[in-house]
Amino acid sequence: MILREYDPKQIEKKWQRIWEEKGAFHASDRTDKPKFYALIEFPYPSGAGLHVGHPRPYTALDIVARKRRMQGYNVLYPIGWDAFGLPTENFAIKNKIHPRVVTERNVAHFKEQMQSIGFSFDWSREVNTTDPAYYKWTQWIFLQMFKKDLAYKRMMAVNWCTQCKVGLANEEVVNGVCERCGGKVERRMRSQWMLAITKYADRLIDDLDDVDYIERVKVQQKNWIGRSEGAEVDFTVNGRKMTIYTTRPDTMFGVTYMVMSPEHPYLDEWKDQIRNWDDVADYRKKSSEKSDFERTELAKDKTGVKLEGIMAVNPVNGAEIPVFISDYVLMSYGTGAIMAVPGHDTRDWEFARKFHLPIIEVVAGGDIEKEAFVDIETGTLVNSGFLNGLSVEEAKKAITEWLTEKGLGHKKINFKLRDWVFSRQRYWGEPIPIVHCEKCGMVPLPESELPLLLPDVDSYEPGPNGESPLAAMTDWVNTTCPQCGGPALRETDTMPQWAGSSWYFLRYMDPHNDQALASKEALDYWSPVDWYNGGMEHTTLHLLYSRFWHKFLYDIGVVPTKEPYAKRTSHGMILGQNPHYVGNFETQAEKDAMIEKYGADALRPAVKMSKSLGNVVNPDEVIDTYGADTLRMYEMFIGDFEKAAPWSDKSVNGVRRFLDRVWKLQEMMTADEGISADMETPLHQTIKKVSQDDESLKFNTAIAAMMSLVNKFYAKGSITRGEMSVLIRLLNPDAPHITEEMWENCGFGGYVYEQSWPEWDEEKTVEAMITIAVQINGKSKGTLQVAKDADKDAVMEVFRADQRLMTQIEGKQVVKEIYVPGRIVNVVVR
């Protein structure tokens, strides 16, 4: 056989076309096969196109999906577009094009790029969140939530991005600036749609026990939801009941003052009794002007004002204590007021020091002169009346019971999680299907009127007061009330980008259904997603939101499972070269200048890829030079899948060289259909290694094993047809194009994707003779060849027959002989 050169350009397009024509990767709805649902986070089709980071997770699950098909599963590996969102809208404003047109263009580009990489997506199930047939059901879910009082409207301080001109969810504010654009975030009062995710806080934590998520995802979600167990206690302030929340009711005898949030509503009512009202008003004004960012910056230095003329009474001992306002107490958590225990809370301690307030020790074990003693494991209660001598744990229980009995308080669980700000005053999102009627109030649109289409507008710019561009569409806004038929106004806010992505995995199960978001049969068959891989940056946003929606849909009987995703894994980022890296510079002066200019970033050789740094690698170029199979395999070989890894143009070539070598194996193939005796063990070892590593995200070592195997064929100079068949099938999920081409060349018949996954025989993974290491006094001194099932005596016999080793222990007394079967011999001598 005369072998053509390996030319990815030719064969990759060819096989992509064949797969498409054959519908090779279409999931079947009716089959006896077990199902497997693999999911990746569908992309936001940005104008910049795909970068080299996108294919990493897609390839990983493509490998799993392709392998599962060969193992006999009915696999669903779908793809779609999360296409609503601000960048598209901003681009549309700038260039005076309809966002729909921009979206179509971007989707087309993304699709072409993705298809050129050869993912085994089921393109017949492609979904797009901006498609009315899709967002009809996003709106439908919203209506169900509205009907269950989980969607409500409220005036509230929102995080307002001054650049995007849009309200943001707490989750979207990072370090006091907008997560998307980095713009300054202010607090503004605005009537906003909210979703009551906090009602699900408990279940969102508890049900994590039932799913197989990587640990750091679970931890991050738990911390974000932030459950804390404590008590609510009623203090008396100026003769009035004021409730506080504490996680340390055991320290109540150590309360020396109280602190209220500057925004606390009681303050206005006490205006006449507060003798230093001017100071108080001044402090309130200053703290309201501080952005969250500034408040955080100043966190170390406590500020506050004492309320002159206001006294509080500690309910446990009747002690009179002063009351302060300070912005270290937040109105949005607990009750907006706290009891301060400076002996056992770091913030209270700092505040007390600054304002010269008494600090009382009520838990012995630390030194409260130096710092607050916050340990809850070791301390013993003192100076605390009936609690004296108890541990913190016991005291908490005792005091809570006592408070409950006296009617002064009760056990209480609080969460950091806040309700989800769900409205955006922007155009490119799902319209909220609610009508405001003077008589009837907020009325949901009848389901028969869904989808409520996004109308065409003249301008996509937000209004001067930040109202939605839809508000200017009077024809659209003016409508009739579905309930009373009277005049009414449509809601003009739209949903955030997170809406469409909160349930898209359900739509894939039955993407063309116009009677329901998906049929019951499809939901029952495909639920839950078996393996979901995505970025860590979505842990507290998309992942949490979609779990919430799914639980709601479960509650109203739409979906059959409590949790949407059985398994969640996460990939590391692919980093680019850092042009500012100080390692690149010769002189110390140059280095220092770069460190000065770019800070810690200058010390990192690799950083996040970004347009502004000009270090973005485009997959198209990689495919053009090396081919899609090389791109795929390099991204899998680059390092630990879960960790960030720097892109290296040079290393890519190593993978291409490997594929060239695989291709050239065809030249040395013999007609033998069997497995040669000397290759049996390496072959079975490789099958085992690849099969197991691909399941545990260790794609890099699976590839290393295949490289070693190929090197063995080269060392030998031949490969049988039988061995070739196994190798091609093993390599197919990683490099699907070259393997299909070779399969065809070799005349095996059919296609690789329809073949079965090779299986290994455990017996055959072990050589008859094995090499075991020999240590003398724990130091490696050589190796021994023994039969694989040799016992200790047999091994020691081989040891004693070895002259070189024996000279090592000559004249010494053997104290101990240790043999770990198949691994090591250690002889201890004296």
Next chain:
RNA sequence: GCAGUUGUGGCGGAAUUGGUAUACGCGUUAGACUAAGGAUCUAAUGUCCACUAGCGACUUGCGGGUUCGAGUCCCGCCAACUGCACCA
């Protein structure tokens, strides 16, 4: 500050979970082929010493410990990354 993760060659990274540390790849060096090679093939490649030869010494951020044996377990430091950031 708190939580989580991680420190292994010049580089990306392996190490069956306590058993020959540095697999696989990049890079580098030498040789082969060649008119030529930035292609390909072969070999070498942790550091130091010896180099006629090795059964030589040292080595997984630093310092201790447990063990016949530690990259892996324990204690104490140091550094980096990610997330949270006054959540009572």
